[in-house]
Amino acid sequence: MNAINELLKRQHIHSTRYEQRGKCMIATGDDKVVIKPHKTDIYAYLDYRNFNHYPAFQIDDGYEISEYIEDVDIPREQKMIDLITLTASLHKKTTYYKKIGTFEIKDIYEDLKAEINDVRYFYDNLMNEIESTIYMAPSAYLLARNISFVYQMLDYANHHLDLWYENIKKSDRVRVAIIHNNLSLDHFLNNTLISWDNAKIGLPIIDLYKLYKSAYNEYDWNELLDIYSETFPLKEDEIFLFKTLIAIPLKVKLTSIEIDNVREVNEKLNYLKLTSLFLTKKSETEK
Numbered sequence: 001m002n003a004i005n006e007l008l009k010r011q012h013i014h015s016t017r018y019e020q021r022g023k024c025m026i027a028t029g030d031d032k033v034v035i036k037p038h039k040t041d042i043y044a045y046l047d048y049r050n051f052n053h054y055p056a057f058q059i060d061d062g063y064e065i066s067e068y069i070e071d072v073d074i075p076r077e078q079k080m081i082d083l084i085t086l087t088a089s090l091h092k093k094t095t096y097y098k099k100i101g102t103f104e105i106k107d108i109y110e111d112l113k114a115e116i117n118d119v120r121y122f123y124d125n126l127m128n129e130i131e132s133t134i135y136m137a138p139s140a141y142l143l144a145r146n147i148s149f150v151y152q153m154l155d156y157a158n159h160h161l162d163l164w165y166e167n168i169k170k171s172d173r174v175r176v177a178i179i180h181n182n183l184s185l186d187h188f189l190n191n192t193l194i195s196w197d198n199a200k201i202g203l204p205i206i207d208l209y210k211l212y213k214s215a216y217n218e219y220d221w222n223e224l225l226d227i228y229s230e231t232f233p234l235k236e237d238e239i240f241l242f243k244t245l246i247a248i249p250l251k252v253k254l255t256s257i258e259i260d261n262v263r264e265v266n267e268k269l270n271y272l273k274l275t276s277l278f279l280t281k282k283s284e285t286e287k
Contacts, residue, residue, distance in 0.1 A: 007035065007060055032068040039064075042178065042199045049093045049178075053086055053192050069189040076185065077219065083188045084224045087180070087211070088231035090193075091204040094178035095232075098201075102169060109165045115248060116161070120154050122251050123147065139254065139261035146269050150249050153272050156279070157247035164240035175235065177204045183211040205238045209245045216246075216271060221278050246275050 008014075013033060019026040025035040038059050046054065057066035127147055130140040168174065180187075181198040188194075208228070212221060225234070234242070252268050254261045 007063055007065070008033075010060060013065075026068065034064075034066045034068055036064055036197075038062055039197045040199055042196055045094070046178065051090055051093045051178075053090075054196060055192060055194060066194075069192050069194060071189040079185060079188065080215065080219050080224065081227060082191060083183070083185065083211070084228050085231065086188070086191065086193065087183065087207055088228045090180065091177040091207070092232045095175055095204070096177075097173040098176045099172060100174045101172075105165070105169050105174075109161065112161050112244060112248075113158075116154055116158050119249055119251060120151070123150055123249075126252075137258055137261065139258060139265045142262065142269070143252065143265050149269070149272055149276075153247050153249050153276065156276075157244050160240050160244040160247065164237055164244060167237040167240060175204065175238070176201050179204060179207045181206065181210070183207050184214040203238070203241070204232070205234070205242045205245070208242060212242075212246055216278075217274055222281055243279060247279065 008027060013027065013031050014029045017028045019028070023036055027033050027035060034055070043054060043057075046052065055066040055069055057064050059065075127144065130136060130144055133140070136144065178199060179202040180193055180196065181200055181202065182195050208225070228234075249272055250268050252261075252264050254264065
């Protein structure tokens, strides 16, 4: 705390109260500022590419001191549309084609293959345990009744990963951009993106994937992707990869508390069902 006090004193910021929020410290007084360790130098490149939707900040002794952004009270649906529009703008302004070796593409392919196989192995073992019991717990019964759906989504992910690999390996270049890499509505305040610590050059589809995972059950994702594509149209290989990523089932995390297990299994199955509906509708619109 002494280091923070000295930091604020050097910056002529008078603070009367502190509040810890995750890795950030909120200092309130004549001014309200956010203090956190400085971890990224991405802002200079964002400025160069004429993208300035991030908080104004200063760097002092390894800390980033930024303005505190107050959110605007607007409907969440409108806020999501604004976020997806801004994300498309970020990708468009910072995109370029990177020469990529076959080994790099193969690494991505093999990593995702391994993840799909790992999830399949997890559910195979879990089902073996469930089927060996005389009386199934409610959560086990719920999963057993729907396990075929889990395997269908694994097959879907596996198939679209193969489609992506066959498509992308024909080219020696891949489209990359600055990705925020931590997208959610919680990190979008008053048309400003915060929490850039994980930002990097990467595949634009990663931002869409992470945003989908954070809000898959609240919005019409066909509409959101259409809005995104008005500014930054998705390529065929990117669509294949997006479908692969969102289709991979999540592992259930079971505990000794059965009511929590029922909620956990239901939540994971609900994700798969809603994602399957979205993918089915998307495939129909692409015909």
